[in-house]
Amino acid sequence: xxxxxxxxxxxxxxxxxxxxxxxxxxxxxxxxxxxxxxxxxxxxxxxxxxxxxxxxxxxxxxxxxxxxxxxxxxxxxxxxxxxxxxxxxxxxxxxxxxxxxxxxxxxxxxx
Amino acid sequence: xxxxxxxxxxxxxxxxxxxxxxxxxxxxxxxxxxxxxxxxxxxxxxxxxxxxxxxxxxxxxxxxxxxxxxxxxxxxxxxxxxxxxxxxxxxxxxxxxxxxxxxxxxxxxxxxxxx
Numbered sequence: 001x002x003x004x005x006x007x008x009x010x011x012x013x014x015x016x017x018x019x020x021x022x023x024x025x026x027x028x029x030x031x032x033x034x035x036x037x038x039x040x041x042x043x044x045x046x047x048x049x050x051x052x053x054x055x056x057x058x059x060x061x062x063x064x065x066x067x068x069x070x071x072x073x074x075x076x077x078x079x080x081x082x083x084x085x086x087x088x089x090x091x092x093x094x095x096x097x098x099x100x101x102x103x104x105x106x107x108x109x110x111x
Numbered sequence: 112x113x114x115x116x117x118x119x120x121x122x123x124x125x126x127x128x129x130x131x132x133x134x135x136x137x138x139x140x141x142x143x144x145x146x147x148x149x150x151x152x153x154x155x156x157x158x159x160x161x162x163x164x165x166x167x168x169x170x171x172x173x174x175x176x177x178x179x180x181x182x183x184x185x186x187x188x189x190x191x192x193x194x195x196x197x198x199x200x201x202x203x204x205x206x207x208x209x210x211x212x213x214x215x216x217x218x219x220x221x222x223x224x225x226x
Binding site: 032034036041042043044045046049089091093098099101102103104 | 115144151152153154156159169201213214215216217218219220
């Protein structure tokens with residue numbers, strides 16, 4: 001079946017570097033995508049979203065890029081900080097208010 | 112800020128016990144969800160609800176039931192807890208955002224251990 005997946009299970013970066021977390025999706029009917037951040041022992045926290053009629057959206061220090069041609073989603077975090085260390089999930093929405101989640105990528109930021 | 116509150120963060124229950132996990136949201140959201148999260152399996156949808164007294168099965172409803180008597184409250188019930196239901200349970204709620212799509216917000220999670 002179609003699913004959301006991530007290329008890298010763990011990403012290690014130095015503080016101050018830019019981080020890029022990738023996600024592949026296979027369902028071409030997905031029209032909405034969300035990135036979540038989950039810190040240890042906590043629930044997922046909404047970071048940023050993007051609709052399929054857009055290819056880029058920016059937030060505070062974060063940018064989501066959507067490439068529908070290759071069904072690829074990425075989350076860019078500028079000037080990564082130790083507080084950014086967490087698991088990051090992408091999720092796709094086919095409508096009907098339910099999400100399909102990727103397994104997650106662990107981001108480790110070293111001082 | 113959206114607030115989704117799960118009443119119990121950590122529970123330990125015995126096999127066969129009936130377990131209630133309570134969730135309340137304060138933003139008048141129509142939609143509410145229950146997920147479980149397990150290492151290597153990610154987030155899996157158990158049940159969701161679009162309105163009061165309405166429920167829909169998710170991907171893994173077996174062994175669970177839900178109750179939505181009030182719009183702000185969505186309860187997950189384990190009729191007879193089993194050890195394979197040891198997990199982290201996440202409640203969530205959603206509204207239709209500025210892009211006409213639903214953004215889902217999560218609670219902090221409830222860690223259930225069944226012994």
